[in-house]
Amino acid sequence: MTTTKDRLDAPTRRDLLRGAGAGAGALGAMAAGLPTLAIAQDGPIVWVAYGGSTQEAQKKTIVAAFMADTGIEVIPASGPDLAKLKAQVQTGNLEWDVIGVIGSQAIRAGRAGLLEKMDYSIVDTADLDIPPLEYCAPYYSYGGGIGYDPARHPEGRHPTNWQEFWDVERFPGRRGLRNRPDENLEMALMADGVAARDLYPLDVDRAFASLDRIKPHVSHWIAGTPQTISLLTQNEIDFVFTYSGRVEAAQRDGQSVAYVYENNIVTGAYVAVTRGSRNRDAAMRLVSYFLKPELQAAFCNIMGYGPSKSTARAHLEPEVLARQPDLQDPGTAITDVEWWAENGEAVTTRFKTWLLT
Incomplete structure (x- = not known):
């Protein structure tokens, strides 16, 4: 029987860069529309989220496609915490570039000067069912x-x-x-x-x-x-x-x-960029991948969550679509x-x- 672990084991960076990871290659093709570009960066992107099966599914779908398309390494970490973020920004010892947050956290963190304003010239907000915020972009909702x-x-x-x-x-x-x-x-x-x-x-x-x-x-x-x-x-x-x-x-x-x-209590999940990130442009580009409809659907088909983009629903498996919370x-x-x-x-x-x- 295929287990969640089997479905979520992400290809290695070497596989991604060589194009040998079949799953990553397919997702990279689905995310086509943006050519591989040289992006200013200072080392790999560190992406912190909430761990478990949700982060593993994000790694296999969204992050894998980003790495395959750009060649930029993304290092996952778990346990986003506003107190740790504040300490990093205030000391200048930044460990995180891209952060998974809930909307209320992002609003408070943005007002406190801990997050970059979202660059919506890079991050496409078309067809969003969940409104974007000044300091973060929504990529799925969960019940x-x-x-x-x-x-x-x-x-x-x-x-x-x-x-x-x-x-x-x-x-x-x-x-x-x-x-x-x-x-x-x-x-x-x-x-x-x-x-x-x-x-x-x-x-x-x-x-x-x-x-x-x-x-x-x-x-x-x-x-x-x-x-x-x-x-x-x-x-x-x-x-x-x-x-x-x-x-x-x-x-x-x-x-x-x-x-x-x-x-159910339905909440939007958001992604943000640390204030002062040395990988700011690459981090914003990674955020843009979190909002690609095909990649959102690939992630939601694993986890059963709801995509933030209405156009992503066309790519959901029928049984996943049927289980979405009714927002009406x-x-x-x-x-x-x-x-x-x-x-x-x-x-x-x-x-x-x-x-x-």
Whole structure:
């Protein structure tokens, strides 16, 4: 059986530069339209993202095509962190060139002088379903929802929305939630009866009151996204907030996991360039590859996420297209990144304190 690892093992740089990697060559051909150009750079590009199957899929598709077309090496790293980014920019010891970020982070980081303004003369914004931001470009959207093991919790024995997730009498079991406020506040409010389309501006006090009710039943506050799956498959939790693409990757590996596609929280994923990058032009060119429709589709066909470009949907496999969250569904919550940019720092401080009490 073909595993996710088999599908995600990227060709080596030597393979890419020699044109021997068949997958990379095919993706390079799909990304045709830009000739191989000499791009000013000072060493390889360091690209930091969130790791796991998502970053591996990006390496195999988007990054592989960029390396094949340009001959520029891209070194992956995991764990983007605004505090580390700030330290790098302030000291001038830059380790990262291209950064995977969420929109609210990018807004705050851009205003703090940590990111380059996005060069939209290089990065094509045509046909975007998710609006581009001044300091970052969107390349896919992901749905966050309820994950569970169908072998342990078959139909009728697992929650199907956030009110049921909070209902520990009807659906007893260990919960897993992320160790950050974003997404937690939204689901807490929906669990308390707020409609998905009426969430913003978030009623923070009401959200924390709702979180107080579920807190005793949360056995794991999860830092790393891959753990949302590993804790589930290792029977350390029963129900978890996770992401559709992570569940679908685990399913392809034959793991007993399932996902609820209704009542999702949909968020855009963005890519940005570090302020002062010595590889600025090459970094912007890499960002432009993240927005190529064919490459977005190749990535989303692996992970099941939604592309940011409407034209990419024509290249999605039918089963992937059928699983996309319905952004017109009134039960689907769409993250307001501007609200989080304005309020995220204060809410995060409160959330960290709340976790310790």
